[in-house]
Amino acid sequence: MASVPHRIENPELIPAQRYYDPHFFELEKEHLWPHVWQMACRLEEIPNTGDYVEYTILDKSVIIVNTKAGVKAFHNACRHRGVKLVESPGNCGKKGFICPFHGWRWDEHGECTFVFGKEIFNPDLLDQDEIGLAPCRVETWAGCAFINFDDDASSLLESLGPVAETLNARNVDKLKMEWWYGTILPVNWKLAMEAFMEGYHVMRTHPQLHDLAPMSAYGQDVGSMPKRNLDSKQMVATMADFYARLSSGMAGMVHETEVAVMDKLRDMDVPEDPMAALGAFIAKAQEEITRDGLARGAPMFDIPSVNKSHPFHDVEFMFPHFFLLPSFAAMSSYRIRPISPESCKFEIWSLVLRPEGEEYDTPKAPTMLDYDSKEFPEIPMQDYSNLPRQQEGLHAGGFDYMRLSREQEGMISNYQRLIDGYIAGLNTETLTKAQNVVNSGYNAPVLDIGF
Template sequence: MTTQSENPDMEARLRDIREGIDHGRFPAYVFNDQEIFDLEQEKLFGQAWTFLAHESEIPKPGDYVTRYIGNNNLIVARDEHGEIHANLNMCRHRGNMMCKSEMGNASHFRCSYHGWVYKNSGELIGVPYLAEGYEGKLKRKDWGLVKARIDTYEGLVFGTFNEDASSLEDYLGGFQFYLDLYLKQGPNGSEVHGPPDHWITETDWKIAAENFAGDGYHTPVAHQFGFNLGYFPSSGATHSQGWAASIPGKGHGIGLGHTPGFTPFAGFPDALTAEIKKSLTPDQVEVFSNTRTAVGTVFPNLSFLMQPFSLIPGETGVRFVTMRLYHPIGPGKCEMYSWCLVPKDASDEYKEAAYQAYTLTFAQAGTFEQDDLENWARLTRMAKSSAAKGIEFPYLMGMETERDEDFRGPGHVVKPYVNDSNFRNLWGRWADYLLGEA
């Protein structure tokens, strides 16, 4: 593969894209293009921090899941001492896949080809015919599984193969303030409820990442029936109210929808609301008390959504959280992972109610999920057309909007919630990575 640094034409195109972003323009073809996909694998997913798992998915020693950093499959496992490791799922002898299950519990992994055995922490401990075949020339300590760097935030496990990457704290860059709404749901935080849904879709990962970075513009159109039937505690007339918040230069963004007169933290049981407020700072309590819907993306491809949903139209209903990952597997194609996050200390009754709301709305067969997937798939298909090579999209909303200085959260924060500022920040960071300037 010719890299960007070896392809002056590609570098020139990327610099044109980068300049266009600052002027509110972004090309259509990048949402379904082989060269862009290949470059993303090398320059973006090969360098950035990528979400791997939630700690609650592997609660006991020996628990593991298999996940991805770009096109690299990893075993994310908790060892006998409780420490989490992320190792490339490839035997160091001839490269066979070590673990063929998506989740389970194992203290060791044995290659089905030649029988090399590794601890779940990655150390090589067993080599058949070691004395007879290798004559003392192979030292097991030198041939463990390839390790990724990992770090965590409030239960989220991230990984990278970039040894020179900045810390996860620096990478998140203050977006932790907003992540806490999803993750600090009480003194013991959040946990996943059930295994993730995951499926293949003819959708470019970037479309989904942008949508969940705060695209409130599509909601009254694509999900109009939700308003008409009273499933949302807002209306098309009030839906644009709220804030768009992004961390400049980091790519992360969140949309915070606000409905006048909306009861703070509505959809949580009163006792749980009191515990959540204790887990947050005064500034967070003020911001999130004004938040009806919170939909955000951690750059590049991890997203969250929190909102109340009612099975009885017109009532507040139950507040749920979905956590989502868009794993790219080809140009215009991705594998979607979707989890339901619930407060760890909540009652089983509330957890089941939240899971039901999640399942009906944004799980694999959720009603709102189907609305989005139909639009995303068609957008992806059109981006591949020959005419799309010369087409740009407008990202012009909020170009001149100043920061809301009364808002008590970090980053570039503007109102209304319907705004393109988050997306310009997202694509600017994307372009910086592809140019090797992140």
Template sequence: MTATHPTRPGEWFDTGMGLDDIDAGHFRMDITTDRYTDRDYVQREHDNIWMRVWQVAGRESELPEVGDWKEYRLLEQSFVLIRGRDQRIRGFVNACRHRGNMLCNGKGNAKRGILCQYHLWSYDLEGKLKGVLRQEENDLTALDKEGLGLLPISVECFAGFVFLNPDPDAEPLSDFLGEVVDFLSPYHLDEMDVVLDVREALNCNWKVVMDAFEEGYHISGIHPELLQVVMIDPSTTRYHFFDKHSVSCAPFEVAGKKYGLEEQIEGIMKLPETFPSVTASLPRFQELVAEYRDANGELAFPEGVTPRTVLQTATRETLTGMGFDVSGLTDAQMSDNHGWVLFPNFFMTVRAGEATVILAQPHESGDPNKCYWHIISVMWLPDEYKDALRTDHIEVEEPGSFKYFLALQQDYEQMPRQQIGLRNSRLDHMSLVKEEVVIAHYHSVVDRYLSDAVQ
């Protein structure tokens, strides 16, 4: 008797919209190029997006101990995140209330509180002004000190990520994310460890980075190695649009349309080059595949069984056997990567046991032709592997010196090429095709914020 499960959020894919269900006319499919090259756009985005929205500033695991802090920079703004004695992570403007001196640079620990090195004013972990050099001589009363604490910003955590909003009166993060919270919770991202953490400056606009990961239309041209396992069939892709965010998925299966069974198996065996956590499931995958070979080694699957479904079974059995709860995930989520876009700058591919996040951020110079991308890959690890596989943050100073895994390296090399093209003055807009509807939806949200229509 087959076990039944209550409705799981991942089942959205079974009833999700396909391309035929989407009215592309609902979105603008011509995207103006000045938003990628115009300095005025940088300032408009600064005022109407970056100073108003929730954005990921890192992982909770970066600040494990009381007093641990890190600086988060956004254009010319600097903030500090710090874990308090109550274990809560708080955020403040990174400036002393006395003369505005920057308090924190990089990362560190201030268990006894934050001390300004300029005139030795000190603050506790909750941002309250604790001490002033020669307080009595300078006629500062307790009442004065009460109003001179660090300026707070909004900080909340979800799925192991620290979200920051420069607006101290921001709506709750749960309201900003909405249904996304329920959709992502079954992945247990908060239980995963960081296995890649790299940030690097790129010669392109930050929205070029976002656009690059919002469609699979480019796979044939940029990632041909994935064609053995990713079906480039627009009719099978499914979409779900939220108010500000979106999720889409193209199944990981060729199903014999172009490649035979052995070639599909070979493609799955190469998946760790792009999706490292698949490695743990491959031994079980090979055992299950072997059960379908005859005495001569010929492979034949019965109706309803494909390399994709075998990978799903192997992944569920492997992760469950290692102690990771995947009961809230569908079989499709064992194999298929769901691509999440959280406005304004968060893209994530996620499947059972692992996720890779790409964060795009404007460059502090204000140059629209430059940005940063920040890659954070997380994976569920048994305790005995945590110390060996966890990694520290890498800030790449020499362009091209860090080699990403294959698919990311290919995107890394492509994006600056697009920016060069976008800078041509006669090209006044991009012309999207229907398969790029996620990009169209994303830019509709950008437009709403820039028109100040979002509450």
């Protein structure tokens, strides 16, 4: 570990250079991204045999294709002279993948089916085992295809650890896209990820939620205080208002159909004790949202029983760049990819359990907006407003370290120390065990990750 520049020596202090140093970025490019599972696409993007999309990460490009034998992935390069075969979604069922330069062709399984003028080549250069598209490791989970450039890495489920079982219980594989936004943020990819690892930012970044929260974990902020001394009916109304505002600001995290169910419960009979009333309201909401989903034909799970058997966090992470935000049945989903030391591509999905057979327009690509666009939902718009300022502030004279709360911001430290493990070249077993710990969820404390 001593060879890692700007390494984490104190888990509560994160060196600022990790977020802008070009050399550190190159080390991540060389030692992290080639060895980790990456969410490459949602399976809804490739619903039919022959459908394909391109996934890019830094200077790498991969084709993800739906075949009769399942989802496959190939490195996106012609085996003749390296031209990229695809740059946009499509279907290769009829014509295959055709190189735009010299016309070589491959089928959905990566087998070369045509070489123009093959007699002009040395036959040894056209061995089928050599000119087939180079495969890339791919596995599926949660309605997504994940790729890994490392054939020796642990399996996807081994790498995810317990978080996979937690989300499987919530029918994560049956979620469908409602909308998909993207933007280019002028911030380091880790900085973008870390904005969602703690709830400490809510009181200032999302005051509309803090004001409606019946309780605050961090104390009262002068000038923007959550409501206190509520009676039981006020407690229920405030909680219903909170979920409605969360839905309007984020959509996927609490869906409008779930809000509609809760609106009908505003006048329900509740105990006189405000906290007991809050518990009764949430329990009833879980029951009724389950019942409503089943009545509409959605592939629902039993929310109350699953919440007991598989407790979840408000944000569930899948190292290094993907996370889901569950609440009732719907979820939001985020993916963040590095572009440069101080820029990243940031995507958000709203996901819902749709009734079986319901027709809807599946987004084919993200709606790309400027990061300061007013078209974003309220909550991501607020998050985006802080991050570029933070990236700039890291360059300020005299700012050497981020100072973390050991109890509430520990996940940032856990994540960063795992990155150090990859850069140091630790063995696969050690990194997999550490990743299982790091995928521990929102508001985690500093944890022992094994090194």
